[in-house]
Amino acid sequence: MDLYLDSADIAALGPLLATGLFRGVTTNPLILQRANVRLDEVPTLVEWLLERTDGDVFVQTTAQDADDIKREGSRLRAMSDRLVVKVPATRDGLTATRRLVDAGVPTLVTAVYGPRQAVLAAAAGAQWIAPYLGRMTEAGRDGHEQVARMVQVLRGSGTRTLVASIRSPEDVVGLAAAGADAVTLGADVAQALFDEPLTEAAVAQFDAAAAALR
Known part of the structure; x- marks a missing residue:
């Protein structure tokens, strides 16, 4: 399963992208707002992101009418052949x-x-869908069950699942087991994936043993 980052905060993104474990970055207007990135600053953000990942960058349209969405999407795509246009499911x-x-x-x-x-x-003909796992669950639906059904109905269609609204590392494991193609993670959840106290304790023992052998 591929891992993406769901953020526009360059301070948080930089160290995570430097690991080489994340295939790209997803954004939306709420994420831009939280990072204080204005719409006219999106091209600069996209350029920064493309320099730090070999994968795709996802940018969402803000228009509401089909004709306007199409025009905006075409303009966004003109920024890069690695930019994927996000469109709401209306x-x-x-x-x-x-x-x-x-x-x-x-x-x-x-x-x-x-x-x-x-x-x-x-x-x-969409290349991807982004189910909102956490929001589904918070609305009273079984988010994991819904995503599993989406994976099933999309099998063989060419449309892949990139699950968003991830609340915990345990969600990531469950989605991998369910066959989701990819997830996109906020920086806090992405960082939490690396946290394992037992591994840290074992490494401390290794370090102490190595020091005694010098």
């Missing part, structure tokens, strides 16, 4: 996704909350 968004795909623009359908939206995204 009727207009899915309509625009089909048009973008027909124009050769790779897309991710985001804010997906159920398998029927996954089916629609596949019909639109």
